[in-house]
Amino acid sequence: MYTPKVEPLVVNYKTLEEFKMFKEYGLQELSMLEDLETNIIENDSDSPFYGIYFGDKLVARMSLYKLDKNFNKYFDPAQDYLELWKLEVLPNYQRKGYGQALVDYAKSFNMPIKTNPRVKSSEFWERMGFIPAEYNMQRDLGENPLLWFPQGVQQLESE
């Protein structure tokens, strides 16, 4: 069976140009471009992005960042966890398992995961085993957090 290969993406002009194909291009990408142009970061620096290539074309990507347990507001017991964002598969490459391959990659670190996906994607995240956080206004504001728990971890009860 064909398994899509997930790889870390480095920051260079080619990657940043490819990012423009994704709907959720925003301040983060603009800031990476500026950092590259003004030599604040080097060509081919590490990035928080992981992606899947089809041939030499980037067709799916996500961003992952490890938060220290001191920032934990979601998981019990308190521990480091991953924030996952900008999971996106280009339209012509959807329904081929690329999204799941990225999520499986994130799960492979065996840390709890939090994401705040677009409103219409709840079916996908449910299939991936994520559950909605219990909404807490001061913490969540405009977010709709979804959580994934490795074994032995549960949702932190709100005060």
Place this chain on the structure above:
Amino acid sequence: MYTPKVEPLVVNYKTLEEFKMFKEYGLQELSMLEDLETNIIENDSDSPFYGIYFGDKLVARMSLYKLDKNFNKYFDPAQDYLELWKLEVLPNYQRKGYGQALVDYAKSFNMPIKTNPRVKSSEFWERMGFIPAEYNMQRDLGENPLLWFPQGVQQLESE
């Protein structure tokens, strides 16, 4: 000149039913409905939402929440600020100044404002005088924060 009237929205079944017309219906609304059904909150309780009615129909809304200055990561000098989210005008009522009326209402508190709008709305926010925050990955993750400063307030420099 006609000025749309912005009013605080109370939590009741009518309001929650009207919220279903808005695209950004999510965990927050579901949690409000559950709290009402299980009597955790009373009918007509205060909510963080403000809205504009056209006749008896809710046609625009936003959510506002005051964050304590201890949570401040955006403004200098440190001070309480407002988080604004779910600003949305129903499709048939757009381009009539309802969005601006809501934002003007938020500004009238004379506190700094932070919002994390949908990607495609940057022109609107620019007209409203909001500017993009300098992206900081650990703070912003998947957000594209936009900021509004009352007089005497500026962006907090990142460390």
